[in-house]
Structure formats: structure tokens, C-alpha cells
Amino acid sequence: MPAGASGTGIVHSGRGLCSHTVEVSKVEYNFDVRCGQTTVVYVQTMDGDFQTPEGVSIGQLLRDALKTNRASLERIDGQCGVALSSGWIARAAPATTRGSECDSLLDEPISYFDTPSLDH
Numbered sequence: 612m613p614a615g616a617s618g619t620g621i622v623h624s625g626r627g628l629c630s631h632t633v634e635v636s637k638v639e640y641n642f643d644v645r646c647g648q649t650t651v652v653y654v655q656t657m658d659g660d661f662q663t664p665e666g667v668s669i670g671q672l673l674r675d676a677l678k679t680n681r682a683s684l685e686r687i688d689g690q691c692g693v694a695l696s697s698g699w700i701a702r703a704a705p706a707t708t709r710g711s712e713c714d715s716l717l718d719e720p721i722s723y724f725d726t727p728s729l730d731h
Contacts, residue, residue, distance in 0.1 A: 629647075687700055703720065
């Protein structure tokens with residue numbers, strides 16, 4: 612963990628993943644590792660203080676995220692989101708993204724950021 616970070620760990624009930632929470636620079640992140648291993652396979656934040664390197668934050672519209680450099684609207688890991696050049700994916704609330712045409716969600720607010728899952 613980074614210096615000055617605080618964290619907790621919780622075991623998921625499925626897929627053998629252990630979920631952890633860490634706070635870095637007053638921003639809370641959730642991340643998964645395969646239980647008993649150390650490689651991070653997924654990262655997510657719903658913290659309102661988080662801002663991507665592109666300057667995108669929770670509450671902005673997906674349309675705003677799409678206007679950043681090299682951003683693209685995609686279906687990643689089964690959900691629509693705006694893939695940012697930093698590697699973060701801006702996502703609307705999960706209930707709105709599954710089964711929807713991605714371009715119909717551009718006026719939805721960003722509710723969280725995550726990364727593509729490496730656990731396939």
C-alpha cells in the first residue's frame with residue numbers, strides 16, 4: 612500500500628476474489644485481487660473527490676467525458692462506458708448501462724469510474 616494509505620479487506624462470495632478498500636490522498640478506491648495472490652485485477656472508485664487525469668469527475672455527464680482527448684464510447688465487460696486515455700472508464704449507474712445502446716446513455720451522469728477487469 613502507498614505510504615499514508617489506510618485499507619481494509621473483505622472476501623467476495625464468488626469467483627475467488629478478495630475485495631479491498633484503500634484511501635489514498637483522501638480518495639477511496641475499491642480493488643480486487645485473486646484471494647491468496649497480490650496482483651490487482653480490478654479497480655473502482657465512487658468517491659466524489661476523485662478526478663481523472665483528464666479532469667473528469669463523478670456527476671459530470673458521459674457526454675462530457677467523451678469530449679476528452681482519445682475517449683471512446685464502448686461496451687466493456689458487458690457495460691457501456693467512456694474509455695478514457697488514462698485507462699479509467701467513466702460509467703453511469705449500473706442499472707442504466709446493461710442492455711442499453713451505449714449512445715443512448717450520453718446524457719446520464721457518471722456514477723463511478725473503474726478499470727477493465729483483468730480476471731477473465
